[in-house]
Amino acid sequence: xxxxxxxxxxxxxxxxxxxxxxxxxxxxxxxxxxxxxxxxxxxxxxxxxxxxxxxxxxxxxxxxxxxxxxxxxxxxxxxxxxxxxxxxxxxxxxxxxxxxxxxxxxxxxxxxxxxxxxxxxxxxxxxxxxxxxxxxxxxxxxxxxxxxxxxxxxxxxxxxxxxxxxxxxxxxxxxxxxxxxxxxxxxxxxxxxxxxxxxxxxxxx
Numbered sequence: 316x317x318x319x320x321x322x323x324x325x326x327x328x329x330x331x332x333x334x335x336x337x338x339x340x341x342x343x344x345x346x347x348x349x350x351x352x353x354x355x356x357x358x359x360x361x362x363x364x365x366x367x368x369x370x371x372x373x374x375x376x377x378x379x380x381x382x383x384x385x386x387x388x389x390x391x392x393x394x395x396x397x398x399x400x401x402x403x404x405x406x407x408x409x410x411x412x413x414x415x416x417x418x419x420x421x422x423x424x425x426x427x428x429x430x431x432x433x434x435x436x437x438x439x440x441x442x443x444x445x446x447x448x449x450x451x452x453x454x455x456x457x458x459x460x461x462x463x464x465x466x467x468x469x470x471x472x473x474x475x476x477x478x479x480x481x482x483x484x485x486x487x488x489x490x491x492x493x494x495x496x497x498x499x500x501x502x503x504x505x506x507x508x509x510x511x512x513x514x515x516x517x518x519x520x
Contacts, residue, residue: 316419318447320439321457324432328357332370334457340426342373342418346439347430348382348513358430373423380411381427383438384513396512399442399504412450419452432459435476440469441507473503 319338323331335343350360357363364374379386383397390401402408418425431437434444434456444454448466456464478499 316416316451317424317453317455318415318419319424319426319455319457320429320434320444321426322429322431322434322437322439323352323355323358324430324459325355328363328366332367332372334461335372335426336370337461338424338426338455338457338463340372340424342375342423342425343367343428344381344415344425345374345376345428346378346381346443347428348378348384350376350378352430377411377414380407380414381438381443382513383442383511394509396509396514399438399445399508399512402442403446408446412446415447415452416450426457434458434464435469435472435507436511438511440466441504441511444469445504470500470503473507474499477503477506 319340321331321334345360345363350358350363352358357366360376367374385391385397385402385405387405390397390405392398415425427439427443429437429439434440440456444456444466447454454466456469458464474496
Protein backbone atom coordinates (compact mmCIF):
# COMPACT_ATOMS: atom_id res chain seq x y z
CA UNK A 316 0.00 0.00 0.00
CA UNK A 317 1.14 3.48 -0.86
CA UNK A 318 0.52 6.63 1.16
CA UNK A 319 1.95 10.15 1.05
CA UNK A 320 2.72 12.77 3.70
CA UNK A 321 3.35 16.50 3.56
CA UNK A 322 3.82 19.49 5.88
CA UNK A 323 2.02 22.73 5.04
CA UNK A 324 4.70 24.97 6.60
CA UNK A 325 4.11 28.59 5.51
CA UNK A 326 3.36 27.67 1.89
CA UNK A 327 0.88 29.59 -0.12
CA UNK A 328 -2.11 27.32 -0.62
CA UNK A 329 -1.45 27.17 -4.35
CA UNK A 330 1.99 25.66 -3.79
CA UNK A 331 0.61 22.94 -1.53
CA UNK A 332 -2.17 22.14 -3.98
CA UNK A 333 0.30 21.91 -6.85
CA UNK A 334 2.45 19.44 -4.90
CA UNK A 335 -0.60 17.33 -4.07
CA UNK A 336 -1.77 17.32 -7.67
CA UNK A 337 1.70 16.34 -8.86
CA UNK A 338 1.21 12.99 -7.14
CA UNK A 339 -2.49 12.64 -7.96
CA UNK A 340 -3.60 12.90 -4.34
CA UNK A 341 -7.37 12.89 -3.89
CA UNK A 342 -7.72 12.69 -0.09
CA UNK A 343 -5.97 14.90 2.48
CA UNK A 344 -5.95 13.48 6.02
CA UNK A 345 -5.21 16.22 8.53
CA UNK A 346 -3.25 14.75 11.47
CA UNK A 347 -2.73 18.03 13.35
CA UNK A 348 -4.19 17.83 16.84
CA UNK A 349 -4.97 21.56 16.58
CA UNK A 350 -5.94 22.23 12.95
CA UNK A 351 -5.40 25.96 13.14
CA UNK A 352 -2.48 28.26 12.44
CA UNK A 353 -2.03 31.77 13.85
CA UNK A 354 0.25 32.87 11.02
CA UNK A 355 -0.96 30.68 8.15
CA UNK A 356 -4.71 31.09 8.35
CA UNK A 357 -5.18 29.44 4.96
CA UNK A 358 -4.66 26.17 6.84
CA UNK A 359 -7.31 26.75 9.48
CA UNK A 360 -9.58 23.73 9.35
CA UNK A 361 -12.79 25.18 7.92
CA UNK A 362 -11.03 27.48 5.45
CA UNK A 363 -8.65 24.73 4.36
CA UNK A 364 -11.41 22.16 3.98
CA UNK A 365 -13.44 24.48 1.75
CA UNK A 366 -10.38 25.39 -0.33
CA UNK A 367 -9.53 21.74 -0.88
CA UNK A 368 -13.12 20.95 -1.81
CA UNK A 369 -13.03 23.61 -4.52
CA UNK A 370 -9.87 21.97 -5.89
CA UNK A 371 -11.49 18.52 -5.99
CA UNK A 372 -9.90 17.04 -2.85
CA UNK A 373 -11.64 15.26 -0.01
CA UNK A 374 -10.59 16.47 3.46
CA UNK A 375 -10.68 14.21 6.52
CA UNK A 376 -9.70 15.33 10.01
CA UNK A 377 -7.93 12.64 12.05
CA UNK A 378 -6.10 14.70 14.64
CA UNK A 379 -7.83 12.81 17.45
CA UNK A 380 -6.42 9.55 16.15
CA UNK A 381 -2.97 10.70 15.09
CA UNK A 382 -2.20 14.05 16.74
CA UNK A 383 0.89 14.48 18.90
CA UNK A 384 -1.23 15.77 21.78
CA UNK A 385 -3.04 12.89 23.51
CA UNK A 386 -6.04 12.84 25.81
CA UNK A 387 -4.87 9.72 27.65
CA UNK A 388 -2.49 10.93 30.35
CA UNK A 389 -0.98 7.46 30.66
CA UNK A 390 0.78 8.01 27.33
CA UNK A 391 2.90 10.82 28.80
CA UNK A 392 6.33 10.34 30.29
CA UNK A 393 7.39 11.66 33.69
CA UNK A 394 9.19 14.41 31.79
CA UNK A 395 5.83 15.52 30.43
CA UNK A 396 5.86 14.56 26.75
CA UNK A 397 3.76 12.03 24.86
CA UNK A 398 5.58 8.71 24.43
CA UNK A 399 4.98 7.74 20.81
CA UNK A 400 5.53 4.04 21.51
CA UNK A 401 2.63 4.15 23.97
CA UNK A 402 0.56 6.27 21.60
CA UNK A 403 1.02 3.65 18.87
CA UNK A 404 -0.73 1.09 21.09
CA UNK A 405 -3.80 3.20 21.84
CA UNK A 406 -7.10 1.83 20.54
CA UNK A 407 -8.00 5.13 18.87
CA UNK A 408 -4.63 5.23 17.09
CA UNK A 409 -4.93 1.62 15.91
CA UNK A 410 -8.48 2.24 14.69
CA UNK A 411 -7.13 5.18 12.69
CA UNK A 412 -4.52 2.94 11.09
CA UNK A 413 -7.23 0.50 10.03
CA UNK A 414 -9.19 3.38 8.50
CA UNK A 415 -6.14 4.33 6.44
CA UNK A 416 -5.71 0.71 5.35
CA UNK A 417 -9.34 0.60 4.25
CA UNK A 418 -9.03 3.86 2.34
CA UNK A 419 -5.92 2.73 0.49
CA UNK A 420 -7.50 -0.60 -0.39
CA UNK A 421 -10.47 1.29 -1.81
CA UNK A 422 -8.07 3.00 -4.19
CA UNK A 423 -7.80 6.46 -2.65
CA UNK A 424 -4.49 8.29 -2.92
CA UNK A 425 -4.05 9.69 0.55
CA UNK A 426 -1.71 12.40 1.83
CA UNK A 427 -1.22 12.84 5.56
CA UNK A 428 -0.96 16.52 6.47
CA UNK A 429 1.21 17.85 9.30
CA UNK A 430 2.45 21.36 10.00
CA UNK A 431 6.24 21.18 9.82
CA UNK A 432 8.07 21.38 6.50
CA UNK A 433 10.81 18.94 7.51
CA UNK A 434 9.31 15.50 8.27
CA UNK A 435 12.04 14.68 10.80
CA UNK A 436 10.62 17.50 12.96
CA UNK A 437 7.04 16.25 12.70
CA UNK A 438 5.14 13.34 14.19
CA UNK A 439 4.01 12.36 10.69
CA UNK A 440 7.34 10.56 10.32
CA UNK A 441 8.53 9.94 13.90
CA UNK A 442 5.20 8.47 15.05
CA UNK A 443 2.86 7.69 12.19
CA UNK A 444 5.31 7.00 9.37
CA UNK A 445 7.27 4.57 11.49
CA UNK A 446 4.13 2.59 12.37
CA UNK A 447 2.82 2.64 8.81
CA UNK A 448 6.08 1.28 7.45
CA UNK A 449 5.94 -1.51 10.02
CA UNK A 450 2.43 -2.27 8.74
CA UNK A 451 3.72 -2.66 5.20
CA UNK A 452 2.93 0.78 3.80
CA UNK A 453 5.22 2.46 1.31
CA UNK A 454 5.15 5.96 2.77
CA UNK A 455 6.38 8.79 0.59
CA UNK A 456 7.17 12.22 2.01
CA UNK A 457 6.57 15.15 -0.33
CA UNK A 458 9.49 17.48 0.34
CA UNK A 459 9.89 21.25 -0.04
CA UNK A 460 11.21 21.00 -3.60
CA UNK A 461 8.38 18.65 -4.56
CA UNK A 462 10.58 15.56 -4.63
CA UNK A 463 9.95 12.45 -2.53
CA UNK A 464 11.68 10.88 0.44
CA UNK A 465 10.91 7.55 2.11
CA UNK A 466 11.05 6.29 5.70
CA UNK A 467 14.54 4.93 5.09
CA UNK A 468 15.64 8.47 4.21
CA UNK A 469 14.10 9.70 7.46
CA UNK A 470 16.01 7.06 9.38
CA UNK A 471 19.28 8.02 7.72
CA UNK A 472 18.60 11.62 8.77
CA UNK A 473 18.00 10.45 12.34
CA UNK A 474 21.31 8.60 12.35
CA UNK A 475 23.09 11.63 10.92
CA UNK A 476 21.51 13.94 13.49
CA UNK A 477 22.03 11.86 16.60
CA UNK A 478 24.88 9.54 15.66
CA UNK A 479 27.17 11.57 13.43
CA UNK A 480 30.09 9.51 14.76
CA UNK A 481 28.44 6.19 13.97
CA UNK A 482 31.39 5.05 11.84
CA UNK A 483 33.46 5.13 15.01
CA UNK A 484 30.75 3.05 16.65
CA UNK A 485 31.26 0.48 13.91
CA UNK A 486 34.91 0.29 14.95
CA UNK A 487 33.78 -0.17 18.54
CA UNK A 488 31.67 -3.11 17.38
CA UNK A 489 34.81 -4.79 16.11
CA UNK A 490 36.29 -4.33 19.56
CA UNK A 491 33.34 -6.09 21.15
CA UNK A 492 31.27 -3.06 22.19
CA UNK A 493 28.30 -3.93 20.03
CA UNK A 494 26.02 -1.04 19.05
CA UNK A 495 23.85 -2.05 16.11
CA UNK A 496 22.18 0.16 13.54
CA UNK A 497 18.84 -0.94 14.96
CA UNK A 498 19.96 0.16 18.44
CA UNK A 499 20.89 3.57 17.08
CA UNK A 500 17.61 3.91 15.18
CA UNK A 501 15.60 2.99 18.26
CA UNK A 502 17.43 5.64 20.25
CA UNK A 503 17.16 8.13 17.38
CA UNK A 504 13.39 7.76 17.27
CA UNK A 505 13.26 8.14 21.06
CA UNK A 506 15.34 11.32 21.00
CA UNK A 507 13.29 12.80 18.16
CA UNK A 508 10.12 11.89 20.07
CA UNK A 509 11.48 13.73 23.11
CA UNK A 510 12.17 16.82 20.99
CA UNK A 511 8.87 17.04 19.16
CA UNK A 512 6.37 15.21 21.39
CA UNK A 513 3.58 17.34 22.82
CA UNK A 514 4.50 18.56 26.29
CA UNK A 515 2.21 19.33 29.17
CA UNK A 516 3.17 20.93 32.44
CA UNK A 517 3.13 18.63 35.47
CA UNK A 518 1.16 15.81 33.87
CA UNK A 519 0.64 14.10 37.26
CA UNK A 520 -1.26 17.03 38.72
